[in-house]
Each structure stands twice: as C-alpha cells, then as structure tokens.
Amino acid sequence: MKNKSFLVNSVSVRKRIVVLFFIFIILPFIFLAYYSYNQSVKGISDANASFSLDFLIQSKKNFEDYLKDLNEQMNTLIGTKKLQDLVIAKPKGPAEEEAYAAELEDFIYEKKPIVDAYRIRVYPLLTVPYFAYIHHFYYGNDISNENWFTEVKKTGRPSWYLFMPADNADLYPFPIISYVKRFTGLYDNVPRGLIIADLSEDNIYRYMSTPQRLNGQETFLLDIHGVIISHPVKSKIGTILESPELISLIDLSGEGTEIIKLGKTKFLATFVKLEQQPWTMVSTIPLSEMTKSISKISNVTYYFILGYILSCIIMILYITNFFTNPIVHLVRSMRKMDSNNVAMPLQYLKRQDEIGLLYRGFDQMRSKNYDLIEEVHKSVKTKKELEFQVLSHQINPHFLYNTLESIRWKAEQSHMKEISEMVSALGNLLRLSLNQGQELTTVSRELEHLRAYIHIEKARLDKPFRIMIQVDEDTLKLPLLRLIFQPLIENAIHHGIRDNPETGKIILTGKLEGNNLYFELIDNGKGIPPHIIEGLNNPPMDGMQAKNTNGGVGLSNVNKRLKLYFGEAYGLQIICEEGKGTKIIIKHPVLPENYEG
Incomplete structure (x- = not known):
C-alpha cells in the first residue's frame, strides 16, 4: 500500500503543475537574469583587464627605462676621478679621517642631482681606515657585518635589497629599495667600493600610479618570492601576498589576469613581469567596484524575479486549493474504497463545476457498490469455509476407530501379532487424522501420524x-x-x-x-x-x-x-x-x- 501511495503522489496533478511552472516559467527567468549578470560582469572585467594590462605594460617599459638610466647615472658617478681618488685614499689619524669624511660627503651631496634617487651612498670596501666616515654615514653600526655588504663585496653582482625601518630607523625612516653595486678602479680593475642608490616609494610609485584610479584599486611590486616591495599602503610592504594561486600563476606566465580572493573580497588582478629585474608589477581592482554600474540593474532584476516567483507561488496555491486538492481527496477516497473503507464522508459535492460532477458521480457509485461489496465479502468467506471443510474432512470415518480397536483386541487374543500391529497403527492413523476436530496439529504429532502410515504401508506392501x-x-x-x-x-x-x-x-x-x-x-x-x-x-x-x-x-x-x-x-x-x-x-x-x- 505504501508503494501504491508513492506512485499516486509521484504523478499527482499538483506536482506536475509545480514542476511545469518551475521548468517553463521560473527557471528560464532565473537563467536569463543570471546569464545577463555574468555576461555584464565578464564584459566589464575584460575591459578593465585589458586597460590594466595595457597600462602595466607601458608602466613596465617606463620603469625599466628609469632603472636603466639610474644604472647609467651611477656608472657616470663611478667614473669620476675624484671619487676614485677618495675611495683609495687612506687617512692617517682622527683629523684626517674627519677631513676625509667631510670631503666624501660633500662630493656625494654635490653629485646627487645627477642621480635620480632618494639618496646616494658610497662605501669603501676596506672599512677600517674610514671608521669616522662610516660611523657618521651608517649611524654607528658596523657595516662590514651586514649581509648585503658582504654578499655584494664578495660576488660583485649588482643586487636589490628591501630595507625596513626596523633594520635601522635612523638610516631607513621608511621602506627603502636599494640598488647596491660594486665598482672597481678605472685602470686596474681592482674592487674599490660599493655605491648604493636608495629609492623611496615616491621614486617607484610614480611609474605605477594610474591616471584614473578606481576606489580600492592598488598597484604594487612583487619580488620572485611573492614579497611586496612597493605598495601605496606602507604597512603591506615587506609582507607576502595572500594569494598563492596568483603567485603560482606569475611563476608560469609573463603577464595575464586572474580573479583572486584577498581576505573576503574578490579582486581582478593584472600582472606583468619585468624583463631586466626579478620583479612583477601587479594591479588589483575590487570586483564590486567594477560592477557598481550594473548594481542598480541587478537589484531591479532581482526584485522583479522575486515578485514574479511570488506571483507564481500564489497562482500555484490557487490552482492547488481549488483544483488539485479536490482531485487528491477524490483519489484518496478511491484508494480507501479499494481497501473496503467505502463508508466515508465526501467533500465538494455541492460544487457546480466538473469537480462537483466527478464527486457526485463517485458518491453514487460508492453508495450502489457498498452493499454489493459487503455481500461479496460474506459470500467469499462462506465459500472458503465450506470448501475448506470439504477438502479437510474427506477422511472422517470416526466410527472406524472404535471398530479397529475391537479388531486389534481380538487379534491379540488370537495371538496374531502382525495383524494386531497393523490394526494398532491404523487406529493411531485415524486418531491423529481426526485430531479432535482441530485443523491445526503440531509438527511432532504430524510426524507421529506419518510414522503410523509408513508402518501400515510397509506391512501392506510387504516390500522393503x-x-x-x-x-x-x-x-x-x-x-x-x-x-x-x-x-x-x-x-x-x-x-x-x-x-x-x-x-x-x-x-x-x-x-x-x-x-x-x-x-x-x-x-x-x-x-x-x-x-x-x-x-x-x-x-x-x-x-x-x-x-x-x-x-x-x-x-x-x-x-x-x-x-x-x-x-x-x-x-x-x-x-x-x-x-x-x-x-x-x-x-x-x-x-x-x-x-x-
């Protein structure tokens, strides 16, 4: 009955109407709105990605030209005879050291305008003879123990380093990116000293700032490890970008765009790798800012779809209450009639439409068939009882049992043992067959009855x-x-x-x-x-x-x-x-x- 109920409900008119409304009316509207919104977002994202990529490519070219010019400016400074003479001079005594420090500092200050950097620093490779100069220029710290100093001094390979205020607050009041380069003598190719160009945020960010910046848009510089080395928000400099997927994509591609998530906000990220330096320019724009122009359209569409769905639900409820519910009740009445429960009240008999006509017709049929069903049940029950009595009482010779007992007794009196045993077995057979008029026995008694029958058959057939x-x-x-x-x-x-x-x-x-x-x-x-x-x-x-x-x-x-x-x-x-x-x-x-x- 449960399976039958499931079958009726699974194909009910109510469910069909709901499914049809959902498939042919509600679902297309939802799909159209979702598709339109996604295409709008995609179009805006593609346009912004294209603009950002073009801007970064141009910024990359300008920034690389600046770095190239900076390197040439430093080479020009290295090539001056006075600097070469100063780095090989060895002052004797405190007085000469003080004079040497003042002369080298004046020279650097004089030449600073020819180098486009926040600051220029020059250090001789041999720091011991120039203690006063280095102590003054490096604020009392021993520069010879610094990793960047020993690394460039040893390898001679120009390198970039990020210095934070925590490294030396007096020397680095804000984040500094320094280009450290070892130089040699003009004629003997002997390493003489290190020249350092310190670049501030302003030196770098002027090449990465967009002319029309959206709210929340950020352009910054990453190194090969994903560490931010330049950013408009100073607190983010020196931290690792919180987007492993973007870092992995940068490792695989020279330029591109990707939707990333930073914190709880989604961004459109555009990136371009520099060719001459191990850096990557990245620009991020919040998706919410890009889609702000279509938010009103999205809200109107959302409320329209919501109202449309509510209207459809009201229509479904109306159809359900006035049309499908009466049909469901009629189906339930028919099912109860199948289970002989026909004496039940019916609703909707007074309706004058097709539903009322169906109910009145079914009620008439129910009334006419009620007596017939009861009569059929009684007839079937009587028929089964009579048929069972005929089937189960074919062998009912009760009087034979007493007669056989008399024959067995006479056989024993005449010393006819085999006849006595056969008669005794036949008597047990009849007694167990009668079973005191009960239709049910037990397995044990039925087996006893069977053994009595087998005993008689073996004696009667006289065959093993x-x-x-x-x-x-x-x-x-x-x-x-x-x-x-x-x-x-x-x-x-x-x-x-x-x-x-x-x-x-x-x-x-x-x-x-x-x-x-x-x-x-x-x-x-x-x-x-x-x-x-x-x-x-x-x-x-x-x-x-x-x-x-x-x-x-x-x-x-x-x-x-x-x-x-x-x-x-x-x-x-x-x-x-x-x-x-x-x-x-x-x-x-x-x-x-x-x-x-």
Missing part, C-alpha cells in the same frame, strides 16, 4: 523401502496444518519408488528459517508426470479438487489447503525431472504454539 526423517528439534512443538506429510509420502511411495523398492529412497527434512517452516521431500523415483504438475499450478476453474489414482488426498489437495488457510504465498513447490526423482518444498508459516486461528 527406505524412508528417512530429519526434522530440526526446534520445529517439533510448532503448530502445523494437519494431513500435510501423509498424502505426499503416499504419492512418493506409489508413484515414485513402488516399482523399485530395493533402491528406492525417500528423505523428509524440516527446518526453521525466519518466520517460515520449510520441509523438503525428496525421492529417487521416476518423477511426477508434467500434466500433474501443470494441474497443481493451474487448478480447474470449477473449484473441483484433484485426486491421485488411488482416490486419496493428493498433491493438489495439500497445496490448495495451504493456500486457502495461509494465503497465496504458501503451498508446494515441485522440482522434478521425469525419470530422475522428485523434490517437493513445503512452505508453512510459523505460528504461536497456542495458536487457534
């Missing part, structure tokens, strides 16, 4: 045959429909192994599986003819029961009684090949030990 019974002990006390085993054993003896009793064998096994009892009857006889199996599976339509050739209760009788008493799920299953024996499986439900149903 083997019958093995292997039934689990936990099944012996369970209720069982009577006269189940005897007809099947009788069929196996007379139609299976009777013609070949020496090699014939019958095995009866029984076990408990879940909520069912399973018994298997196996013989190695000649098998059951196909027409008998066909008659068992397709009984006659007139309800007449099938009988075996000896007039006893046959296979069809047992199968039909099991189905009548317990339902179509129970009965016999026959597996047989003619000439190779038969296997019969009996399926019987597990009933409580005191069951009397």
Whole structure:
C-alpha cells in the first residue's frame, strides 16, 4: 500500500503543475537574469583587464627605462676621478679621517642631482681606515657585518635589497629599495667600493600610479618570492601576498589576469613581469567596484524575479486549493474504497463545476457498490469455509476407530501379532487424522501420524523401502496444518519408488528459517508426470479438487489447503525431472504454539 501511495503522489496533478511552472516559467527567468549578470560582469572585467594590462605594460617599459638610466647615472658617478681618488685614499689619524669624511660627503651631496634617487651612498670596501666616515654615514653600526655588504663585496653582482625601518630607523625612516653595486678602479680593475642608490616609494610609485584610479584599486611590486616591495599602503610592504594561486600563476606566465580572493573580497588582478629585474608589477581592482554600474540593474532584476516567483507561488496555491486538492481527496477516497473503507464522508459535492460532477458521480457509485461489496465479502468467506471443510474432512470415518480397536483386541487374543500391529497403527492413523476436530496439529504429532502410515504401508506392501526423517528439534512443538506429510509420502511411495523398492529412497527434512517452516521431500523415483504438475499450478476453474489414482488426498489437495488457510504465498513447490526423482518444498508459516486461528 505504501508503494501504491508513492506512485499516486509521484504523478499527482499538483506536482506536475509545480514542476511545469518551475521548468517553463521560473527557471528560464532565473537563467536569463543570471546569464545577463555574468555576461555584464565578464564584459566589464575584460575591459578593465585589458586597460590594466595595457597600462602595466607601458608602466613596465617606463620603469625599466628609469632603472636603466639610474644604472647609467651611477656608472657616470663611478667614473669620476675624484671619487676614485677618495675611495683609495687612506687617512692617517682622527683629523684626517674627519677631513676625509667631510670631503666624501660633500662630493656625494654635490653629485646627487645627477642621480635620480632618494639618496646616494658610497662605501669603501676596506672599512677600517674610514671608521669616522662610516660611523657618521651608517649611524654607528658596523657595516662590514651586514649581509648585503658582504654578499655584494664578495660576488660583485649588482643586487636589490628591501630595507625596513626596523633594520635601522635612523638610516631607513621608511621602506627603502636599494640598488647596491660594486665598482672597481678605472685602470686596474681592482674592487674599490660599493655605491648604493636608495629609492623611496615616491621614486617607484610614480611609474605605477594610474591616471584614473578606481576606489580600492592598488598597484604594487612583487619580488620572485611573492614579497611586496612597493605598495601605496606602507604597512603591506615587506609582507607576502595572500594569494598563492596568483603567485603560482606569475611563476608560469609573463603577464595575464586572474580573479583572486584577498581576505573576503574578490579582486581582478593584472600582472606583468619585468624583463631586466626579478620583479612583477601587479594591479588589483575590487570586483564590486567594477560592477557598481550594473548594481542598480541587478537589484531591479532581482526584485522583479522575486515578485514574479511570488506571483507564481500564489497562482500555484490557487490552482492547488481549488483544483488539485479536490482531485487528491477524490483519489484518496478511491484508494480507501479499494481497501473496503467505502463508508466515508465526501467533500465538494455541492460544487457546480466538473469537480462537483466527478464527486457526485463517485458518491453514487460508492453508495450502489457498498452493499454489493459487503455481500461479496460474506459470500467469499462462506465459500472458503465450506470448501475448506470439504477438502479437510474427506477422511472422517470416526466410527472406524472404535471398530479397529475391537479388531486389534481380538487379534491379540488370537495371538496374531502382525495383524494386531497393523490394526494398532491404523487406529493411531485415524486418531491423529481426526485430531479432535482441530485443523491445526503440531509438527511432532504430524510426524507421529506419518510414522503410523509408513508402518501400515510397509506391512501392506510387504516390500522393503527406505524412508528417512530429519526434522530440526526446534520445529517439533510448532503448530502445523494437519494431513500435510501423509498424502505426499503416499504419492512418493506409489508413484515414485513402488516399482523399485530395493533402491528406492525417500528423505523428509524440516527446518526453521525466519518466520517460515520449510520441509523438503525428496525421492529417487521416476518423477511426477508434467500434466500433474501443470494441474497443481493451474487448478480447474470449477473449484473441483484433484485426486491421485488411488482416490486419496493428493498433491493438489495439500497445496490448495495451504493456500486457502495461509494465503497465496504458501503451498508446494515441485522440482522434478521425469525419470530422475522428485523434490517437493513445503512452505508453512510459523505460528504461536497456542495458536487457534
């Protein structure tokens, strides 16, 4: 019933209307709005990316030209004879050191205008003879222990270094990018000193500032490790860019654009690598700033879609309440009528439209069929009871039992032991068959009845045959429909192994599986003819029961009684090949030990 309910609900008119509204009306509007918004954002992003990339390429060219000119300006300063003479002079005594420091400082101050930098510094490679000069110029620190000094002095390779106020607040009051270069003598190529050009933020940022800057737009300089070496926000200089994906993309490409996330904000990032220096120019623009121009259109579209969805929902509710709900109630009434619950009130009978017409027609049908259904139920119940009595009381010679007891007593008086045993077995057979008028017995009593029958058959046929019974002990006390085993054993003896009793064998096994009892009857006889199996599976339509050739209760009788008493799920299953024996499986439900149903 649950599966049936699911099937009805899954194809209900209500759900179909909701799905159709969603697929053909709501979904296209949502898709169109989403597609339009994305295309607008993409167009604006592409335009800004193109503009930013062109600007960075031009800024890169200008900045590299500036760095090239700065290098040439430093070379010009290095080539002056006076500087060469000063760095090789060795003052003697404090007085000469003071004079030397003043002369070198005056020279640097005089030549500073020819170098476009925040500051120019010159240090001799041998720092000991120039203690006063270096002490004055480096604010009391020993420059010979600085890593940048020893590295450039040793390798001679020009290098860039980022100095922060934490390194020396007096020398670096704000972040400084310094270009450190070793120079030699003009004629002997002997290393003489280091010349340093200190660039401030203003020296660099003038080449990266955009003429029209959006709110939140930032242009900055990165080194190869992702460290920010120039940024309009001073606190970010010296930190690592919080976007590993952009750093990875810069490693793979010389220039490009990428949507990145810094913190909780998305940015359009454009980058260009410098060719002569290990730096990358990066420009970031918040996506929210780029899409600000279409935000009003997006808001109008959003509210329009929201209103449209609400209107659709109201329409669906209206259709549901006035059209589909009555149909659902009618379907429920029909389902309850299927389960014999026809005495139920109906709504919507007074409606004058098609829904009311359907309800009135169904109510008339329900009223006419109510009495017929009750009558049919009573007729079926009476028919089953009568048919079961006919099937289960074919052998009901109660008076024979007392007569057989008298015969057995006379046989014992006449010392006829075999006759006495046969009569005693037959008496037990009849007694167990009667079962005190009850339709249910137990597995144990049914096996006792079967053994009495086997004893009689062995004596009557006067032929040896083997019958093995292997039934689990936990099944012996369970209720069982009577006269189940005897007809099947009788069929196996007379139609299976009777013609070949020496090699014939019958095995009866029984076990408990879940909520069912399973018994298997196996013989190695000649098998059951196909027409008998066909008659068992397709009984006659007139309800007449099938009988075996000896007039006893046959296979069809047992199968039909099991189905009548317990339902179509129970009965016999026959597996047989003619000439190779038969296997019969009996399926019987597990009933409580005191069951009397």
